[in-house]
Amino acid sequence: AVYVLAWNIRLGAEHAGLDFWLSSISCHAPRAPIFVVGTHADQVSRFDLRQDDYRRRYPQIVQFFNVSTTTGLNIPEFIESLINTSLALPYMGEQIPKAWLNFEILIAESQEDILPYTKIEDIARDSGIFDSSETLQAVQFLHDLGSVQYFPSEHLKRFVVINPQWIVNVMACIVSIKDSPVKVVFCETLQPTRRKYRGLRL
Structure with a gap:
């Protein structure tokens, strides 16, 4: 997968939410290349974007482009890259x-946001994958594509997030108060999932 993060230069970088979206992409697809594309470049003569700082914090960024669909500014270069x-x-x-591929299709048919790894193994067998090591390979492959999220750490390896948007929603519910400890607040819509998967530490 390749991600294109488009933002409106006219609104200014401070209002574009670039950090939030870059963090979301990094969590959703940690190996995927990212293009940061500023639009309406023909309508702004000057703006400030700390590209070096963003590259340092998000090494997945391949390139920054400032484009205009009105004048065609940098469009050919962006497409080629x-x-x-x-x-x-x-x-x-x-x-x-x-x-x-059948494995990915069956996973996508689930109505859940998160599935226990044991359930994933059942789906793998239904797809024609019977070896546990191949199941793990397939899960990691889908993780690299961004179709699912799987983290082989001690606390997270028992679950697979099959709806990566769920992680984005969780991140959107994190409230950080300046000069005080970070407080994590789960949206009401996420509470049922939280209760169901209490062993999943975020």
Whole structure:
């Protein structure tokens, strides 16, 4: 997957929420390349964006572009870089087992946001994947694509987030108060999931 984060230069970087979206993408697809694209570049003569700081904190960023669909400014360069980056992705040109594709389809049919890994193993068997090591490979492959989120740490390896948007929603519910400890507040819509998966530490 390749991500294009577009923001309106006219509104200013401080109102674009770049940190939130870059953090969300990094969590959702930690290896995916990111393009940060400022739009309406023809309508702004000067603006400030700390590109070096963003590159340091988000090394997934491939390039920054300031474009205008009105004048065509930097559009050809952006398209060329996007195509070249996409073609260079590690899975491009590789043959993927059909069972893995069936696995992804069956996972997507679930109505849950998070599934226990044991349930994922059941879905894998229904897809034609019977070896536990291949199941893990398939899960990690889908994680790299951004289709699911799986973290093999001690507390998280028992679950697979099959709706990555759920993580974004959780992050959106984090309230940070300046000069005080960070307080985590779960939105009401996330409370049922939190109660169901109490072992999942965020």
